[in-house]
Amino acid sequence: MIEILLATYNGARYLPEMIRSLDGQDAPSFRVLVRDDGSTDGTQAILMAWRDRCPDRVAILETGAPTGSASGNFRRLMEAASGEYIxxxxxxxxxxxxxxSRTVAALRQAGGDGNRPVMAFCDLVVVDEQRRPIAGSFRRFQQLDIGQGLTLPRLLVQNVVTGCAMGINNAALRLGRHVPDAALMHDWWLALICAACGTIVPMPEALIDYRQHGANVVGAQAYSTRRTLRSWLTVWLRSERRHRFQRNYARLMEQAAALAEKLGSACPPQAARQIAGFRSLPMVDPVTRRFRALRGGYHPSGVLRVMSWLVRI
Incomplete structure (x- = not known):
């Protein structure tokens, strides 16, 4: 069974168009599991009308207490999911x-016997509120090195997997479904699980219009050399920016510790060494730390991003 997890919150403005795109899929059979996080704008009425129209395809998960975040909403959905592909x-x-259909085909091709965690994710077309194109490729728009970015050391520092673009097999769901509080986002957590214990497949095609508007939880921002340099300088000119980076750096370490704890003895030896190497960075002197970060691949993609990262850690 193919299962689509749809998290909603006050999405009445754009949700009908999303529903139309799901109704228009060429996949012959799939189930949509929806959870609303306490909308007050008519979203729930739209969902109930969709369920009444397509009772065999659409199921609405009981909300319970709102989670207050998109990631929390998806966590609840993952706990209720059971599909072969999600x-x-x-x-x-x-x-x-x-x-x-293309995401599931990529998962099937890479999945082997189905016991190895697999993730596949497509590119996106960046569009504005009216779905007018801004950029034909989200990856080029943000200058993301997808090939190098899918290694476990890189993913411990920078997530390059966009949640709405990804699909996973049931093995990845079983291993990663209980997302710990230390995980920064559900998609990042699943990418780490699959990088450590399985396979991540980057699909070249852009299969989603990724809408940008004022209420995006996580949006797309074009990579800018000037903005990167300005951000780098302000880290040192403003103490609050330095403190913010240190908090984020600490959260990366907490996420890595949660990953090591989750995988335990089941973690492949190479992945265990890579996680341990990353967690050791704060424990050594600054020169050794930067050398190990470069040698081990513990840095984001792009020359300026790497320079900024090495200066700050």
Whole structure:
């Protein structure tokens, strides 16, 4: 069974278009599991009307107490999911008709016997509120090195997997479904699980219109050399920026510790060494720390991002 997890919250403005894109998928059979996080704008009425129209396809998960975040909403959905293949959907995007079928095909091709965690994720077309194109490739828009970015050392520092673009197999769901509080985002956590214990497949095609508007939880911002340099300088000119980086750095370490604890003795030896190497960085002197970060690949993609990272750690 193919299962789509759709998290909603006050999404009435764009949700009908997202629903139309799901209704228009060329995949012959799939189930949509929806959870609303306490909307007050008519979202729930839209969802109930969709369920009444498609009772065999759409199921609404009981809300219970709101989680207060998109990641928390997806965590609840993951705990209730059971599909052989699971895809993640945002309420304000638009899926191209082949989004489900191509993602599942990539998962099946890479999945082997189904016992190895597998993730596949597509590129996105960045669009504005009216779905007018801003950039044909989200990856180029943000200058993300997807190939190098899918190694475990890189993912411990920088997530390059966009949640709405990804699909996983049931083995990845079973291993990663209980997302710890230390995880920064559900998609990042699942990417770490699959990088450590399985496979991540970057799909070249852009299969989603990734809508940008004022209420995006996580949006797309074009990579800018000037902005990167300015950010780098302000870290040292403003003490609050330095403190913010240190908090984020500490959270990366907490996420890595949670990953090591979750995998335990099941963690492959190479992945265990890579996680331990990353967690050791704060324990050594600054020169050794930067040398190990470079040698071990514990840095983001892009020359300026790498320089900024090495200066700050």
């Amino acid at each position: 895809l993640f959907a945002d309420q304000d995007d638009y899926w191209h008709p082949e989004k489900i």
